[in-house]
Amino acid sequence: MQWGRAGNTIDHMKLKEFAKQLGLSPTTVSRALSGYPEVSEKTRKRVAEEAVRLGYRPNINAVRLVTGRAGAIGVVMGRNGEFQFSEYMSGMAERLDSEDIDILVTPIAEQGGNDESQLYSRLATSGRVDAVIIHSPMPKDERIALLHRLGMPFLVHGRSETDVPHAWLDIDNEGAIRRATSHLIDLGHRRIAMINGRAGLTFSLHRDQGYRKALEQRGIPFDPRLVAHGHFTDELGFRFARSFLEQSPRPTAFVAGSMMTALGVYRAVRSFGLVVGRDISVIAHDDVFPYLTADNMVPSLSTTRSSLRAAGARSADLVLQLLSGRPANEIHELWPVELILRESTGPVPHSDAFPDRTG
Amino acid sequence: MQWGRAGNTIDHMKLKEFAKQLGLSPTTVSRALSGYPEVSEKTRKRVAEEAVRLGYRPNINAVRLVTGRAGAIGVVMGRNGEFQFSEYMSGMAERLDSEDIDILVTPIAEQGGNDESQLYSRLATSGRVDAVIIHSPMPKDERIALLHRLGMPFLVHGRSETDVPHAWLDIDNEGAIRRATSHLIDLGHRRIAMINGRAGLTFSLHRDQGYRKALEQRGIPFDPRLVAHGHFTDELGFRFARSFLEQSPRPTAFVAGSMMTALGVYRAVRSFGLVVGRDISVIAHDDVFPYLTADNMVPSLSTTRSSLRAAGARSADLVLQLLSGRPANEIHELWPVELILRESTGPVPHSDAFPDRTG
DNA sequence: GCCGCCAGCCAAATCGTTTTAAATTTCCGG
DNA sequence: CCGGAAATTTAAAACGATTTGGCTGGCGGC
Structure with a gap:
């Protein structure tokens, strides 16, 4: 136009x-x-x-042309404007504030159609950005190979198993969920349900692994009927939790993938006339949002916690390092996750611990 | 660097x-x-x-230099990564997908310090963007005067009372809240509490007006102790709702500013041993999020509804019109808001309707 | 057959910087 | 006071497109 x-x-x-x-x-x-x-x-x-006095500032487009730099980092926003997204970006922004670098948001088209890799390809070759950040990678993520092939610097927020060397920043999803699950087991829970993220994504797999390892360590058999995958919405949290609670024997504890999921789980538990923290224990992963806090829930929610905002800030930092020449395969960061115990977790109720006596 | x-x-x-x-x-x-x-x-x-065959694409920075266009629309992200933000941006993205225009997100620095207008000033003079979108304006918003003075095209998402001619897109906050409040009055409620957005913002004022007009029409005296202002967080929803419910006589209905606020209100009501939809009615404003839906709440939440995503898409469209020469003061859109009644609203309980008989 | 006109194409100037390679100034010991 | 290295400064060539103004050649009208 x-x-x-x-x-x-x-x-x-x-x-x-x-x-x-x-x-x-x-x-x-x-x-x-x-x-x-x-x-x-x-x-x-x-x-x-x-x-400063005369207000001279170089024309940025001339600078860009002659230097060949775009002065921007590209971020692709998921198909359905995830609520986590703005928090991560806030973090990036915080770090980039002092630099002369923009954040370019490319949203993925709603109707989908031409595949995602084409979008990345276009973004990479458009010259609009100097680097790209990839979110929610899969173990074999073609975007990684693609960007590598195109020679576009990129950082993966999360992890992948591809052979292609690449920079990444991730949180220890496996360890977090392992500890959370272990703690529930310590409390006497044996039937622990898990509402995980979308199937196929690396972080979901890692969380699955953490969950399974915790069970394994204590000799508790894995029951696939207790695990669900899907978007982090209150709706899915509610639906999955309800369907789990309809099972017999029902689970006594839940590991929820996000705060939104946890909201749904709370509702589901309540809808069965049960009480979170007494009848049913819940631990969720918390990305630390200013608008929805685990401490404020009733009962307050036990969480595995890792600041998404901090991750965003650090991501921006790492991208800058990447751009100043640090080799991508030197940039690997795995962040530990805190486990914060609050009121939503408690010992398994006596009747559930020995269902044979009551049933 | x-x-x-x-x-x-x-x-x-x-x-x-x-x-x-x-x-x-x-x-x-x-x-x-x-x-x-x-x-x-x-x-x-x-x-x-x-x-297409040979893969030729003009170097975008050369194009920008020679045409003087930036090929991007700037959006300033609020201080604390609001959850609504990504939804609006998704909408923008949807519309801009077919154009060759980027979305540039400038986050406002956390520590604040140098005032906000400097940020806008820098953004406008940086040449990075062709237009800017302003969010959450105040009746006398200096950003508007500033951008006008700088000659930078801009669209206001929301409204302002400034004399400066400017393009805007807003939803009918006043009408929405007036209808919501009226409906509660129709149901017999007389003490209706209102948890509004941050004080001083135009949309909060409009909502206050809608609330007061509804009361006025029915001769119900306005009680400032029933109105609160603040960020849309679950925490404030909870706190405000609790403090209202501690009053005597307590309110029998709530008008909540957002879905997050409503979550807090639900909790607060429950914490008093009361039941939403029976003892206490609740209506909230819903921006339509994929991850938190009014229908799924228990009881399902009555809402005033207007799609933020649609607003984002239309905003992008209007900005494009602005850029192709349509005069700013011709671009004014006021969107109606739906009122969707669900289970969270009901007739006032008998005991509350005539408190003198019971008390 | 000549002229003017128009569609279609092109050479060269331009956008506002950075950067290469060269020119100038400064400084210093001998 | 001079030669040459070191410290500054400069003119001019990129960067890769758009756009102004001009140049062709074919066609119709007279």
Whole structure:
């Protein structure tokens, strides 16, 4: 599309003009502002001061053209505007605030159609971004191979099993869920239901593994009927929890994938006339949202906690490192996850612990 | 900061090269691709096809430099990554998908410090964006005057009372809350509490007005002790609701500002041993989230509903119109809001309707 | 057959920087 | 006071597109 320049009255001083006012050449001014060593400290200072006073700022598009840099990091937003997303971005923003780098959000088209990799391909070749962050990867994620092939620097938020060397930042999902499950087992629970994220995603697999390992360690048989996968919505939390609670014997504890899921689980438990923390224990993973906090739930929710905002900030940092030349396969960070016990977890009720006596 | 070009192996064909392969001049090719009339239909078609085949795409930074356009719309993300944000952006994305325009997210720094207007000022003069969208305006919003002064096209999502002509898209907050409140009054409620958004924002004021008008129409005195303002978090919903319920006589109905607020209200009501939909009626405003739906709450939540995603899509559309020359003061859209009645609203309990008989 | 016109194409200027390679100034010991 | 290295500064060439203004050649009118 083509639009007029109407309205865009902002008239910048140009380098040439600015340099003339200073009695210097454009070259020197440019160098002074970019902090090159060839220019004397005195001159640099003067240039910097005058730039502020006269309001000179380099035309960013000219800079981009000549340097070949886009000055932006691309993020692809999931198909259904996930609630976690803005928190992660806030974190990124926090870190990028001091740099001269933007965040470019490319949303994936609703109707889907042409496959996702084409979107990434376009993003990578468009020259709009210097790097890309990939979310919710799968063990064999073709996006990783694709971006590697295209030579576009990228960071994976999460992990993948691909051979392609790549930078990643992830939280210890397996350990978190293992500890959560173990703790429930310590409390006497034996039938523990697990509402996990979408099937096929690495973090879901890791959580499944953590869950299974905890059971294994204590010799508790794994029952596939106690595990569900899906989006992190209150609706699915509710539905899955209800269907689990309809089983006989019913589970006495839940591991929920997110705060939204936990909301659904709470509702489901209540709808059975049961009480969370007494009849049914619940632990959920908490990404630490300002608008929905585990402490405030009733009863307060035990969680595995890891700040998504912090992850966003660190991600931005790592991308900057990547761009300044640090090799991708040196950039691997695995963050531990806290386990915070609150009121939603408690010892298994006596009647459930020995169902044969009552039934 | 300065980083090497390492990794960025993507090697685009240049216009000159591409044109040579076609046996045409760069000029003609450029024009063909941009759809100018001076080039024959046959040639245009051939160019378009070859561009796809050979993978030629104009270097976006060169285009930006020469046209002076940034090819991006700026959005400033609130201080605390609001959960609504990603939904709105998804909508924008949906609309912008077919255009060659990016969404640039500028997060406001956490520590605050230098005032917000400086951020907008920088964004406007940076040349990174062609237009800006302003959220959560206040009646006298200095950002509007600022952007107008700077000559940067912008759309206000919400409304303001400033004299400066500007484009806006808003939902009928006043009407929505007026209808919601009226409906509660029809059901016999007289003490209706209102948990509104942050004080000072236009939409909060409009909602206050809607609330007060509904009361006025029915001759119910306004009691400032029944109105609270604050962020849309579950925590505030809970706290405010509790403090209202501690009053005597207590309110029999709540108007909640958001789904998160409603979650808090539900909890608070329950914590008093009361039942939503029977003892206490609740209506909340619902922006329609995929991850938290009013229908799924227990009891299902009556809402005033307006799709934030749709607003995002339309906003993007209006910005495009703005950029193609449509005068800002012609662009005003006020969307009606649906009132969806579900189980959380019901007639006032007899004992509350005539408290003097019981007390 | 000549002229003007128009569709279709092109050469060259332009956008506002960074950066290469060269020129100038400064400084200092001999 | 001079030669040459070191410290500054500069002119000019990119970067890769769009766009202005001009150049062709074919066609119809007279």
